[in-house]
Amino acid sequence: MKDVQRRRPRQSDIAKLAGVSQTTVSIVINGRESDTIRIPPETRQRVFDVARALGYVADPVARSLAGGMNHLVGVYTFESMFPMDQHDFYYPFLVGIEAAAEALGYDMLMFTSATGSDGGRSIYRDGVNRLRLADGCVLLGKETNRDDIARLRDEGFRFTLIGRRDVSGPITYVTADYATATEEVVDHLVELGHERIAYLTAADPSEPTADRDAGFWAARDRHGLDTGGLVLPVRKEAGPTADEVRRLLGAGATAFVAHESVVALRLLDLLRDMGVDVPGACSVAALNDPPDAVPGPELTCFRIPRREMGTRAVELLVEQLESEAEVEPRAVALPCTFVAGQTSGPNRKGS
Amino acid sequence: MKDVQRRRPRQSDIAKLAGVSQTTVSIVINGRESDTIRIPPETRQRVFDVARALGYVADPVARSLAGGMNHLVGVYTFESMFPMDQHDFYYPFLVGIEAAAEALGYDMLMFTSATGSDGGRSIYRDGVNRLRLADGCVLLGKETNRDDIARLRDEGFRFTLIGRRDVSGPITYVTADYATATEEVVDHLVELGHERIAYLTAADPSEPTADRDAGFWAARDRHGLDTGGLVLPVRKEAGPTADEVRRLLGAGATAFVAHESVVALRLLDLLRDMGVDVPGACSVAALNDPPDAVPGPELTCFRIPRREMGTRAVELLVEQLESEAEVEPRAVALPCTFVAGQTSGPNRKGS
DNA sequence: CCTCCATGATGATGCGCATTATCGGGCTGG
DNA sequence: CCAGCCCGATAATGCGCATCATCATGGAGG
Numbered sequence: 001m002k003d004v005q006r007r008r009p010r011q012s013d014i015a016k017l018a019g020v021s022q023t024t025v026s027i028v029i030n031g032r033e034s035d036t037i038r039i040p041p042e043t044r045q046r047v048f049d050v051a052r053a054l055g056y057v058a059d060p061v062a063r064s065l066a067g068g069m070n071h072l073v074g075v076y077t078f079e080s081m082f083p084m085d086q087h088d089f090y091y092p093f094l095v096g097i098e099a100a101a102e103a104l105g106y107d108m109l110m111f112t113s114a115t116g117s118d119g120g121r122s123i124y125r126d127g128v129n130r131l132r133l134a135d136g137c138v139l140l141g142k143e144t145n146r147d148d149i150a151r152l153r154d155e156g157f158r159f160t161l162i163g164r165r166d167v168s169g170p171i172t173y174v175t176a177d178y179a180t181a182t183e184e185v186v187d188h189l190v191e192l193g194h195e196r197i198a199y200l201t202a203a204d205p206s207e208p209t210a211d212r213d214a215g216f217w218a219a220r221d222r223h224g225l226d227t228g229g230l231v232l233p234v235r236k237e238a239g240p241t242a243d244e245v246r247r248l249l250g251a252g253a254t255a256f257v258a259h260e261s262v263v264a265l266r267l268l269d270l271l272r273d274m275g276v277d278v279p280g281a282c283s284v285a286a287l288n289d290p291p292d293a294v295p296g297p298e299l300t301c302f303r304i305p306r307r308e309m310g311t312r313a314v315e316l317l318v319e320q321l322e323s324e325a326e327v328e329p330r331a332v333a334l335p336c337t338f339v340a341g342q343t344s345g346p347n348r349k350g351s
Numbered sequence: 352m353k354d355v356q357r358r359r360p361r362q363s364d365i366a367k368l369a370g371v372s373q374t375t376v377s378i379v380i381n382g383r384e385s386d387t388i389r390i391p392p393e394t395r396q397r398v399f400d401v402a403r404a405l406g407y408v409a410d411p412v413a414r415s416l417a418g419g420m421n422h423l424v425g426v427y428t429f430e431s432m433f434p435m436d437q438h439d440f441y442y443p444f445l446v447g448i449e450a451a452a453e454a455l456g457y458d459m460l461m462f463t464s465a466t467g468s469d470g471g472r473s474i475y476r477d478g479v480n481r482l483r484l485a486d487g488c489v490l491l492g493k494e495t496n497r498d499d500i501a502r503l504r505d506e507g508f509r510f511t512l513i514g515r516r517d518v519s520g521p522i523t524y525v526t527a528d529y530a531t532a533t534e535e536v537v538d539h540l541v542e543l544g545h546e547r548i549a550y551l552t553a554a555d556p557s558e559p560t561a562d563r564d565a566g567f568w569a570a571r572d573r574h575g576l577d578t579g580g581l582v583l584p585v586r587k588e589a590g591p592t593a594d595e596v597r598r599l600l601g602a603g604a605t606a607f608v609a610h611e612s613v614v615a616l617r618l619l620d621l622l623r624d625m626g627v628d629v630p631g632a633c634s635v636a637a638l639n640d641p642p643d644a645v646p647g648p649e650l651t652c653f654r655i656p657r658r659e660m661g662t663r664a665v666e667l668l669v670e671q672l673e674s675e676a677e678v679e680p681r682a683v684a685l686p687c688t689f690v691a692g693q694t695s696g697p698n699r700k701g702s
Numbered sequence: 703c704c705t706c707c708a709t710g711a712t713g714a715t716g717c718g719c720a721t722t723a724t725c726g727g728g729c730t731g732g
Numbered sequence: 733c734c735a736g737c738c739c740g741a742t743a744a745t746g747c748g749c750a751t752c753a754t755c756a757t758g759g760a761g762g
Contacts, residue, residue, distance in 0.1 A: 374743080
């Protein structure tokens with residue numbers, strides 16, 4: 001029989017047994033010796049010995065409240081990570097985040113609450129900001145809540161964002177360089193001789209959409225292309241209709257660039273049904289990477305460096321956490337990798 | 352221009368503006384009015400109004416330190432959840448956990464640290480018990496660390512375990528009823544006329560292994576089977592060798608029961624290579640469910656109710672968290688679902 | 703002998719909140 | 733007119749830890 005229900009040992013328990021003050025215990029445990037505050041090796045050792053003997057473990061809550069660090073990076077996703085289909089999107093980010101966290105000696109704390117009662121998901125659900133449990137946080141999601149972000153920043157909470165979001169005032173974020181990657185895709189098509197390139201942009205006004213648009217317009221202007229009658233906003237869920245595709249073909253399109261790979265895949269289906277050969281008669285490219293393990297030919301597209309984005313976000317966060325001074329907010333854009341794929345080929349139609 | 356870097360509002364700020372005490376604010380915010388402590392609706396409203404105006408959100412850290420609850424259930428996995436292959440195992444549990452957490456009004460906090468420097472993973476890494484950040488915790492893993500569990504219990508931390516683990520002293524856990532499920536599999540084979548049933552048990556001495564063994568022996572005795580020369584401990588990674596399988600067949604085996612589905616799958620391969628028809632000449636069954644999306648015939652086996660186990664674990668935990676008194680530890684075993692599958696058939700060999 | 707400085711600490715304070723014990727005042731009944 | 737009671741609060745305390753300012757001691761230098 002052991003002692004039943006004995007209390008967790010606290011620093012003051014150690015202090016009493018080691019014949020020192022609680023302050024000293026805290027200093028020793030946290031290695032806070034410095035020029036102005038010195039503990040001789042013997043005392044140090046004594047404290048450690050007693051701590052081990054008692055089985056002391058620090059309470060992260062108290063430590064945190066007192067302004068200490070727990071080497072915890074939080075991860076918050078603005079959408080629920082479950083069920084699985086969402087997960088496929090998040091997974092590479094999470095792998096990158098965990099890898100970086102481990103490399104830097106941090107643990108990862110994932111906040112995964114379901115959607116709130118109002119349907120939306122907020123950091124401040126129930127009037128509590130759970131994120132504070134971590135030392136800092138990586139925020140992640142397709143639909144980030146700008147108000148929450150601005151508020152977090154105003155509160156002095158340290159975080160980095162994955163994905164560019166225009167918030168009033170500067171914040172630190174990591175994004176992919178969609179604009180340049182989009183230009184590369186267009187360049188590729190132009191090199192293949194395409195001049196009438198249809199552009200299936202996204203209907204939503206998010207920053208990634210704007211970046212791709214900017215890249216596309218830049219490449220268009222650079223190559224002197226004419227996109228008259230060739231631009232079509234498409235909602236991801238709906239995809240283009242057969243009529244719309246026919247209209248674009250009728251307008252002379254020999255190549256299609258779609259924001260969303262699922263839209264591109266749907267387009268491939270439609271073209272096949274119409275008897276249009278890809279890439280023989282017509283090329284198709286997407287401006288992000290397709291879901292893993294889709295059958296069929298490899299899509300001409302670019303890969304978003306999700307893993308690296310996760311890693312970089314953690315690195316930037318830890319940098320903030322470990323610096324004494326205020327760190328200037330930074331914006332990082334990582335390059336995407338162009339994938340030539342099998343859905344684009346030379347333009348056969350006269351020109 | 353707004354006020355730069357204004358402090359986050361605290362309860363005392365609200366108190367000042369509302370002309371009440373910090374105590375009152377706390378009481379109102381947490382709805383702690385009772386018979387002995389009453390706040391009139393007007394004061395209540397005033398506090399709420401000021402709180403909203405200031406944008407007050409409670410600090411979970413302080414709340415936690417002061418003994419309050421944050422409606423957070425932690426999830427700790429004894430193995431790292433990354434990379435993905437591990438994830439496939441955890442996923443159904445996590446889905447169940449999140450679903451239950453949401454239904455009960457709790458958020459989920461996932462602790463995912465990588466393996467420690469010693470290769471092992473411990474709750475008490477770096478001398479901090481991070482789990483305390485949550486109000487309580489669901490512990491999950493194939494290789495649970497008994498010492499950590501015992502210690503957590505001794506510290507009075509509230510948690511439930513998924514998977515039975517024999518720890519000195521009682522704890523609350525949720526497991527699957529492997530013994531009964533194993534008996535059902537054996538019953539099925541006996542109904543099909545099999546009398547010489549080879550048993551490929553697991554080599555490790557974990558509790559799930561012991562449960563299955565118990566079920567198998569019970570069914571064997573009940574049916575009066577003779578398993579002489581038919582029992583073979585198999586390591587999951589290695590699987591049985593062709594020689595071993597031949598030896599079991601030579602000993603008259605007309606059916607195989609393997610602990611691990613991967614072992615059963617490997618067995619199917621070996622039998623095919625030997626020209627033994629399944630289920631024509633020989634039946635094969637597994638004592639857990641196969642990984643998703645394996646090609647080939649559906650295995651005779653049983654499904655472990657992972658999702659439900661996750662759900663139940665959270666329910667038990669919340670019950671503990673919300674009861675004033677100490678809750679008696681409970682053990683729950685959920686039934687598995689038998690899957691007839693296509694790898695078992697009638698015994699054709701004389702008998 | 704007194705000052706100065708380095709050494710080796712420690713007491714006090716506060717982080718933001720929940721809780722316990724307590725308190726003043728108005729009202730009612732005797 | 734006072735005892736007792738209920739209403740509407742509140743002051744004080746502590747959770748466990750980190751940190752700031754401070755302090756006692758002893759030896760060296762003047």
